[in-house]
Amino acid sequence: MTSVTARWRELQAADRDAVRVTVLAAFTVDTFVPHLGVALAELGVPAAFTVGPYNQIVRECVARDSMTSRSAPDILLVWPRLEELSPAGRHAPVPGGDGWSGPLLDVVEAALQAGTRLGAQVLFVLPAIPEVQPLGAGDASDPHGVSARATAAREAARAKLAEIPGTLVCDADDFVRAVGGRAAYDARLEKIARIPYSARLLSVAAAAIARTARLARQPARKVIVLDADGTLWGGAVGEVGADGVDVGPGPGEAFLDFQSYLLELREAGVLLALCSKNTEADVWAALARSDMRLRREHLSAARVGWESKPDSVAEITAELGVGLDAVVFVDDNPAEIAQMGAVLPEVATVRMPEDPVHWRAAVDVAALDRPPPTEDDRLRPARVVEARRRDRGQAADEQQWLATLDVRVRSRTALPSDVRRLAQLAMKTNQMNLNHRRLSERDVAAICASDEHRALVFDAADRFGDYGTVGALVLSLTAADTAELDLFVLSCRALGRGIEHAMLARAQAVAALTGRSRVSAVLEEHDRNEPARLLFRDRGSPGPGERFVLAPTGMPTHLSLVDDDGR
The missing domain is CATH 3.40.630.30 (Gcn5-related N-acetyltransferase (GNAT))
Structure with a gap:
């Protein structure tokens, strides 16, 4: 935390054109703001913060003389907690009816109204399912239990938020899952300072919220350019032949999982391209195998040969009519990654791990984040393939x-x-x-x-x-x-x-x-x-x-x- 605080002080002292962020939360956020400020700066979104009073979200949103109204935020970050929404007091059960849904929807409505009135981007954090579940192992079996009522409230809030164009959503349950339930909370700090979360969770939350905020301020990248050997399959196709490359069974199945992930991105409108130092016949033969999920017809462009990969990527962008800053380059070779970064710094790079089973961690980067696709996005890859014909x-x-x-x-x-x-x-x-x-x-x-x-x-x-x-x-x-x-x-x-x-x-x-x-x-x-x-x-x-x-x-x-x- 000390290093984060020091870095945040340095950033605050710098002369920057900062995005104004107002934070409204159902807990004390003093230790959270430095994490978020640093995370935003690392993604190219310098920020200046206004922090609303503790657990006064609705009033801050609706009152025209509130601190939030005076701060004229560019981004309104709202983070409620279900534990704070019971009319009987903190951590008390919500009696009957719709449980937390009504109170949480009141918070959502207030936030959306404030966003419209102030011209601010609303970034809403769906509250996590409460940690305390009195039935213990029996809660999951109870349709009126903590988990069931919390889930209903969260999904009602998500649906309401989706009605307003441009509203951004993060999920605090993702933060808890990322660090583990026991490591997510700090019971002592909650009693002392009204900070229920651990420093580790706040760090994870800051990174996720920063990536979400970036979605509205920087365009998503349109093209993923893929290496072949060590990226789409195990082994070098030029040495072992098309039948010899590894896609399972065993750890090699991870390459097929990665291919499925790529196809999901393609369904969301991402263009896939191939850039491989190989003989074309070998590469196409490998992709033609019956057990391959990614096929040649899924590619919007390809460069297979012995030219430098930066040159090949530049040719691919020219063919597809996109800029270099619209590209993510994926390769398992650190030398190729380094050369791409040196020659074409606008291109984002992702290095595939030596052990393919760890590919999910490799692709969990901001460069691959995308907003929900439009129908036009979904049709883009097929149109590009048709245009090539x-x-x-x-x-x-x-x-x-x-x-x-x-x-x-x-x-x-x-x-x-x-x-x-x-x-x-x-x-x-x-x-x-x-x-x-x-x-x-x-x-x-x-x-x-x-x-x-x-x-x-x-x-x-x-x-x-x-x-x-x-x-x-x-x-x-x-x-x-x-x-x-x-x-x-x-x-x-x-x-x-x-x-x-x-x-x-x-x-x-x-x-x-x-x-x-x-x-x-x-x-x-x-x-x-x-x-x-x-x-x-x-x-x-x-x-x-x-x-x-x-x-x-x-x-x-x-x-x-x-x-x-x-x-």
Whole structure:
């Protein structure tokens, strides 16, 4: 604890642009804050804290003159305890009815209202199932026991929290499980200082909460690039052959477990790629084995050969249209990991352990954390694989090729169900991005509810398939005669089809419907938004940082656009 406190003092003394975090808890958090401050800083989220009064969560959330209201937090961290929610007093049983569900939902509702009123990101810690269970071994058999009632309350709270876009959730039961029940609590410290948890648990909790907070502030990585030998299977396929690599039975089965984990990530929208120093025929033969769970068709890209792995990873990112900072590289070779870190520091690295049974600990890193996937996320890997099969060589020129695609675009005003996807596009899109304005789900929800903004989303499909929601724009309507283009993003997978021109034409049409004759914008230059720079240069931009009026844009003739708003 001393080293953590010292490090926290150093961080507090540094001149930093800190995120404001207000902590409301049902226990004394003085010893917890240094752990959390250090954990956030290590993930690139420097923080400054306001600590609310002990066990006054609801009042702090609802009172407009409270410390919480005055602190204007960016993040509102709320950590209740079921033991403190009984109307009969601390640790007293909750009588009949819905047990803890009602009191806990009151806390949830207060926290969500405060988050909306203050414009804060709510990070709610689901309380752990109470340690004290009077029936002992019999509690699990009792449908009205401590465990059953606590579980019901926790799941009711989780469901309520999920209703509000952008709300983040941690689970204190995970903290307890990580350190073990006996090591999680400090009964003496609870009586002396109202700190029920051990320093070990608070350290684990801080790391988990910091990783959760980071999800809303930094985009999740999109691509996992995998080594083969020692990562997907045991042994070197070039030496033992495809039939000789080890995937079990025995410890080698751990490689199959890892492959199953990768496939679950793929279901959540992560793109899988292969980067192996081997002969292609050997690698494909190994992946074709009937007992392999990961197959060649699951890969969105591959580089198999003898080039350096940093060069291969750079080629993979170019092929997939993502930045290096969207990649996690997994390899068992420490030299390859070191070279990747030295040559491409933007790429996150994960070293697989020598003993494959320990792979779970290796992948328990912030670089692999992801928010709940949208439907668009789930469809992404299949779309990328389909895109690789396309043949553009049959068309005589670009316009002929575009005409063969049967591109269909649908435009609509963003609905609450679009908030997560719109925020995701704003957070992740780099190439076709007007100004790299990063918006959280809470930011998007506020824009959608504002009369001074018009948010539009665009779905696209062509003869190769349905791409889902690929684009979004936001018009600010604060000026009387001009609509300002605050946001303009189009997923890289939809580039090259003229959809961006259809979006601009639609933006100008919507502005006209509001009585505004012009649309203005400011283009910002970033490392990877050259497509946006080229587009807006052709539409009148004199250069980055200068406001301009968008030149009239006609609807491309090779595509159809349907306005779901009927205007």
